[in-house]
Amino acid sequence: MIQIYRNYAEFKQREVGEDTEAKRKAVLDIIRQVREKGDQALFAFTEAFDKVKLTQLQVPLERIEQADQNQDPLFVSSLQEAAERIRAFHQKQKKDSWFMTEEDGTILGQRLTAMDRVGIYVPGGTAAYPSSVLMNAIPAQVAGVGEIVMVSPPNQEGTIHPHVLLAAKILGIKEVYAIGGAQAVAALAYGTESIKPVDKIVGPGNIYVALAKREVFGQVGIDMIAGPSEIAIVADEAANPVYIAADLLSQAEHDPMASSILFTPSFSLAEEVQKEVERQLQTLPREKIAREAIDQYGGIIVVNHLDEAFEQVNLLAPEHLELMVEQPFDWLAKVKHAGAIFLGRYSSEPVGDYFAGPNHVLPTSGTARFSSPLNVDDFMKKSSIIFYSKQAFFSHGKKIIALAEQEGLHAHGRAIQVRLEGENNE
Amino acid sequence: MIQIYRNYAEFKQREVGEDTEAKRKAVLDIIRQVREKGDQALFAFTEAFDKVKLTQLQVPLERIEQADQNQDPLFVSSLQEAAERIRAFHQKQKKDSWFMTEEDGTILGQRLTAMDRVGIYVPGGTAAYPSSVLMNAIPAQVAGVGEIVMVSPPNQEGTIHPHVLLAAKILGIKEVYAIGGAQAVAALAYGTESIKPVDKIVGPGNIYVALAKREVFGQVGIDMIAGPSEIAIVADEAANPVYIAADLLSQAEHDPMASSILFTPSFSLAEEVQKEVERQLQTLPREKIAREAIDQYGGIIVVNHLDEAFEQVNLLAPEHLELMVEQPFDWLAKVKHAGAIFLGRYSSEPVGDYFAGPNHVLPTSGTARFSSPLNVDDFMKKSSIIFYSKQAFFSHGKKIIALAEQEGLHAHGRAIQVRLEGENNE
Incomplete structure (x- = not known):
């Protein structure tokens, strides 16, 4: 029965910190093998963990195309309408590059560009969560990510739950691999013969997936570990x-x-x-x-x-x-x-x-x-833009040298000095 | 001598992946001890690693206030002017909350709020990088972070380089601790008797600092590991x-x-x-x-x-x-x-x-x-806002139930169903 307390402090808090050292070692080994052996390791781990012998990693396009067959029409139309509403909301999140100009001619700014290629992890098992596909992929699509690829562990038939493929079809995602676990994360991060590496991996997964994401963080971007x-x-x-x-x-x-x-x-x-x-x-x-x-x-x-x-x-x-x-x-x-x-x-x-x-x-x-809900910013990156005018350079040059010298970074100071000497300051 | 190549592929790439398992174990132990023993562990690690016996962790406010004494005036004024320019640029990055209303009365939105408390790690050693203090702290200040705290390893006098304190003074940062290394990261993440935990840790550091940040990620936010x-x-x-x-x-x-x-x-x-x-x-x-x-x-x-x-x-x-x-x-x-x-x-x-x-x-x-340059967004977080109208609820209710049922999440469907049944739908 749900208990009544008089104070939040009395309430039993969760202690989440499970000891994961043994699992982490297993994950490190999986990542190493995928990096060394590529597809061969993916086939072997899939056989060992998912108990199914795949003949190919990629889900054939016709399977995705046919995913709306034999589905409840209300479910299909509801999923489509949900996708439209999710897209409309996330479009409001999209931001523009901007520039500011200074009187002396200097231009500073922030340029926003989408990531090139993103991988979405979709959990397997008996249940399927097509809503999760929408929520992870649509912000990436709105951001303008060029390539979105999906991975999900295969079922006993060596393919992926039709509800998940239906969500992929609704979104126009065509590159789907029937692999899961730490091996899928490793393949997305480092690439294999048949899977091109991505720039970021998002999506929920079990403890092995979470640990693998934590390990490949830096090689690729990751979302929060849930x-x-x-x-x-x-x-x-x-x-x-x-x-x-x-x-x-x-x-x-x-x-x-x-x-x-x-x-x-x-x-x-x-x-x-x-x-x-x-x-x-x-x-x-x-x-x-x-x-x-x-x-x-x-x-x-x-x-x-x-x-x-x-x-x-x-x-x-x-x-x-x-x-x-x-x-x-x-x-x-x-x-x-x-x-x-x-x-x-x-x-x-x-x-x-x-x-x-x-x-x-x-x-x-x-x-x-x-941290924040998954959003369009998570699939874009910023670049600073610096276009310094001659006037600004001559006005600030000696100050920049003073700062560099005090930090003991003399080559930084010299990069300014050679220009102060090399240019005619009219 | 710098070599000339005809092709980027010929160019010798960096292999950065150092084996850090032994260092990681040491870092895990430091974090554990700081969590268990608090300040006592901080004093002990500082004596062991920084070779200085501290009597207090916090840098006295008068030391910060006096940090502009005996400094080169051009250096001080240049640092101040740099801070102003950095602030002006980052102010352009600040975004507003937004709402959208739908015809049926539904309101959806994204609320932006600043983090409560942020810790900035400033490396120690013989050189000091006051510019790094500006670059890490100003975006947090522009975001509106309530409390900004700084940590930096003590020198042989048990205090922090005056250039770093000068940067703190220019920015109005008053809470500064003379601790560094993995122990400082652990103290910021979990808190001790004298240091309140923070929500996010930013700033560069050596390999131990980087490994510690990676370990506390999840307990607190961190910036990229450089x-x-x-x-x-x-x-x-x-x-x-x-x-x-x-x-x-x-x-x-x-x-x-x-x-x-x-x-x-x-x-x-x-x-x-x-x-x-x-x-x-x-x-x-x-x-x-x-x-x-x-x-x-x-x-x-x-x-x-x-x-x-x-x-x-x-x-x-x-x-x-x-x-x-x-x-x-x-x-x-x-x-x-x-x-x-x-x-x-x-x-x-x-x-x-x-x-x-x-x-x-x-x-x-x-x-x-x-990933992106450090920016104001890194010190703010978003909350989604959902205010559904009765009309929207009755129009979408059955579709939401269809989606929940197909995912096998019947309690989700029921939360909708009890309202469809409990309300008079005029």
């Missing part, structure tokens, strides 16, 4: 306990480590939600996972007033935050850290997971203190 | 060989691993630069370092035409790129990847290192393919 996720709900006495319970459980069903926490000043609401969570749990298909999450990492914190709720939410820095209060916009400025903020009674978390438009790849485990 | 740096110069036959040689050497004097490469279609320019590098090297105070860098990782690549030069530059994705060609802006669009691009004869790299305004913390070792 930890167990959480939802915090701030509710006043007018909020609906049935909706709150349902939203807490929608997070809890993800993972036994997921955390679902309600903050409310109303003790009667707390008790109603407690009962309602129990009632709804009993008929939930993923009851076992959700119950484990609720028992271990769920909680209801009864605060003295709403201001106190926000103080505690800011300590948590939750991935998802629902404001189920009257006049939710009045409280928005109190939120310092959260991945996504859902305001009002109709903004249930699954609305954002699937359909509203903002990204569902969000900073977890308190990392909202310093 | 590798050896490089300059590429593209020059046509009209370019001045004296300037080119001076600029190549200004990079080479940093570090024996630094790489200085000229691309030119002119064989006669190549020969002149070769001689000029040798001539300038002979009187350089840091000749030994620069010569080692030039011999090992310097080179002149004679290409068939300028287009070919840009193809090869894009493979290198250099940290610094100078375009010493007629009409440099005509060539800008050919550059795909570079940290900072310097256009024209007066835009020598040290102009950007110290004074122009753009940041000198740049992506090294080819990481410009996927």
